[in-house]
């Protein structure tokens with residue numbers, strides 16, 4: 885755990901969040917500022933700052949993000965309508981929390997590209 889990382893604290897149960905899924909590699913919780921009817925963040929339990937810092941040892945956790953997204957989409961009943969997965973990386977990518985995370989957004993029709 886990295887001190888002062890809010891997502892590390894959520895993973896450890898030391899900060900409040902609405903956790904919807906957790907396993908040995910990843911944790912998922914609702915975004916505090918949802919941009920759609922479903923907006924969930926899925927994070928590796930181990931602190932990885934960003935995709936730019938990912939290494940081979942993180943491969944299983946990074947793969948698990950996608951499988952968890954699929955599972956949670958089914959739980960949220962958005963699998964049929966579809967959804968969007970986003971991983972913002974670095975300042976130009978719009979990343980504001982520097983613990984790698986995947987946004988799972990669904991429940992409305994979206995267009996690409998955006999801002």
Ligand code: 5GP
Nearest residue numbers: 890901913914915916917972978979980981
């Ligand atoms: P980024 O811009 O880094 O890809 O996304 C960060 C996301 O984390 C934003 O959508 C923001 O609303 C969300 N967020 C920031 N702080 C917290 C927090 O303390 N708890 C939760 N649940 N979401 C947060």
Ligand code: ZN
Nearest residue numbers: 889892931983
């Ligand atoms: Zn962290």
